[in-house]
Amino acid sequence: MFAVETEKLTKRYGKTYALKNLDFTIDDNEIMVLLGPNGSGKTTLLLILATVLKATSGSAKVMGINVSTQSTQVRKILGIAFQEARGFWRHKPADILRFHAKVCGVPKSERETRIENILKDLELWKSRNKLFMHLSGGQAKRQEVAKLFVQRPKFAIFDEPTSQVDLRGKRQIWEKILKLREEGSTIIVATNEVREAEYLADRxxxxxxxxxxxxxxVRSLKDSIAGGDVVELELDAANITGLIETLGQIEGTVKITDSGSNKLKAHVSMAESWVPRMTELCYESKARILSVRITEPSLDDVFLHFAGRTLSEGQ
Amino acid sequence: MRNVLRLVWFDLKSELSPPIWIIMEWTLFLVQVMIYGAMISQLVDGISEYRQFFAVGLVIMITFDLASHTGRHFVEHAHEGRLPYLLSLPISRTKLFMAITLQGGAELALMLAVPLTFTLFMLGNLTWISIAACVFTLFWLGFGVAGLMLGLSFIAFKSSDLYTAIVTGLSTVIIRFSTVLYPFFALPPQYASVAAFSPLTYGSDLVRYILGFDPSILLDPMYALAVLLALSASTLGLGVFLMQRLVEGVKSA
Structure with a gap:
């Protein structure tokens, strides 16, 4: 059984489709990252799974429980950190976490320890007695994700968990998300940050x-781009044109260009198998390799390859 | 049920810290009754002790304001992003609706504590029975109005401007065209025909009947009670139905 399963899930606002016939699954204890620009349907999908929005058609199940017909049961096993931390303006961070923990059934014996630890780990301890409305954007965001680290739900939903958070804070939150998975949670993260996706994603x-x-x-997606890996070579070779022809015969070569000054740029699939074969052929051709630099495609390149535009173009 | 009470208390706690707005409302009530009520009672003929009639009217208006505030509160929740959070908690939609209305009820009880006690004291009727009967009536009136406003709040999911316009217009009509400040017999026929549709007409006449006002200037209490209960049951039922079937978070939240 999948932890999450959707079948032809569709959400429509008037004539506009926010989600179209989405079929996807998440395995138990997996971190699934939803990657896409703003307006791609990430938040809509998360809100449907959290039973906050209702799907127009299709179905979704969380741990085998239907989100539309058994929504209260679904809410007992999930937690969601929203994209924008808003709401309890006149409450203090510790009080909000305490309320969340109580409502979500965190055992009384663990409640205060968990709250104190997470406030300290996410550097909110000093602000614990400030009102929520007096927190900075980054602090409010940390407070939002902290709810899930206190709750530790079976299925955790994070919508852009590190937007507005500084680099140090991002790393802290990512580590916490990975720890949550270690503790047994299945996790879905929506993001438009490539680094976040690469850091967290199982798929x-x-x-x-x-x-x-x-x-x-991530690995398979990158490997699926024909010529996605770029190998830059600096050679000491007598016949560079002949060598280009020879290297072009290696399986997985998409394009080799001469950058001048005995430098070549090869667009290849699976650089890890292409480079050893290239080394052999250079040796046979008596060409000396002075330097090799391999660059693999980013998830932005993956997005460009499959969607025809970059993530930043979609913002 | 425990989660319902937790939610009510969590929200109420912030409203009460500090409770300045409640104290201001009490002060405003006392000032209105003591000064404006005393002055206007000199001008009104046909009702003995108009100040007492006026005090009960003010209590009814506070009840209406608080109950309609519950609906507005719900709309604010939606637009501030609190509603999606509430909808994601492990509480059924019906219980969430109960929590929202209970919170409205608790705020109402707090807000009315001083005005109602003062009015009963002024009438020389400060007994447990009269308190219980008034609270019962005011709660039903409050639930009815809150249910109506919660029902209307779904308009706000489409357009908050439209919601504000409708609620403001409706509130004006419901309060002005009712027996809150004038008895039914004293209303011009055009006013009276509209006042017959205002829930406040039935709420205020029933409370006045319970408090021993002259029954000849009031509507039949059984009729008023029946209308009030029917209104409350239907609007609360509508609210629960809408909450279960239609409510969903605001996507952008």
């Missing part, structure tokens, strides 16, 4: 304008 689902473009592991 990535790329969404574009409500459509699922592709879903796979």
């Amino acid at each position: 990535v689902t790329v969404l574009n304008s409500g459509d699922q473009v592709v879903c796979d592991t």
Whole structure:
């Protein structure tokens, strides 16, 4: 059984589709990252799974429980950190966490320890007695995600968990998300930050304008781009044109260009198997390799490859 | 049920710290009754002790304001992003609706504590029975109005401007065209025909009947009670239905 399973999930606002016939699954104890620009349907999907929005058609199940027909049961096993931390303006961070923990059934014996630890870990301890409305944007965001680290739900939903958070804070939150998975949670994270996706994802689902473009592991997605790996070579070779022809015969070569000054740029698939073969052929051709630099595609390149535009173009 | 009470208390706690707005409301009530009520009672003929009639009217208006505030509160929740959070908690929609209305009821009880006690004291009727009967009536009136406003709040999901316009217009009509400040017999026929549709007409006449006002200037209490209960049951039922079937978070939140 999948932890999450959707079938032809559709959400429509008037004539506009926020999600179109989405079929996807998340395995138990997996971190699935939804990657896509603003308006791609990430938040809509998360809110449907959290039973906050109702799907127009199709179905979604969390741990085998239907989100539309058994929504209260679903809410007992999930927690969601919203994209924007808003709401209890006149409450203090510790009080908000305490309320959340009580309502979500965190055992009384663990409640205060968990709250204190997470406030300290996310550097909110000094602000614990400030009103929520007096927190900075980054602090409010940390407070929002802290709810889930106190709750430790079976299924945790994070909507852009580190937007507005500084680099140090991002790293702290990512580590906490990974720890949450270690403790047994299944996790879905929506983001438009490539680094966040690469850091957290077991698998990535790329969404574009409500459509699922592709879903796979980060490695497989990168490998699936023909010529996605770029190998830059600096050689000491007598016949560079002949060598280009020879290297072009290696399986996985998409394009080799001469950058001048005995430098070549090769666009290849699977650089890890291409480079050893290239080394052999250079040796046979009596060409000396002075330097090799391998650059693998980013998830932004993956998005560009599958969606026809970059993530930043979609913002 | 425990989660319902937790939610009510969590929200109420912030409203009470500090409780300045409640104290201001009490002060305003006392000032209105003591000064404005005393002055206007000199001008009104046909009702003995108009100041007492006026005090009960003010209590009814506070009840209406608080109950309609519950609906507005719900709309604010939606637009401030609190509603999506509440909808994601492990509480059924019906219980969430109960929590919202209970919170309205608790605020109402706090807000009315001084005005009602003072009015009963002024009438020489400060007994447990009269307190219980008034609270019962005011709660039903409050639930009815809150249910109506919660029902209307779904308009705000489409347009908050439209909601504000409708609620403001409706509030004006419901308060002005009612027996809150004038008895039914004293209303011009055009006013009276509209006042017959205002829930406040039935709420205020019933409370005045319980407090021993002259029954000849009031509507039949059984009729008023029946209308009030029917209104409350139907609007609360509508609210629960809408909450279960239609409510969803605001996507941008």
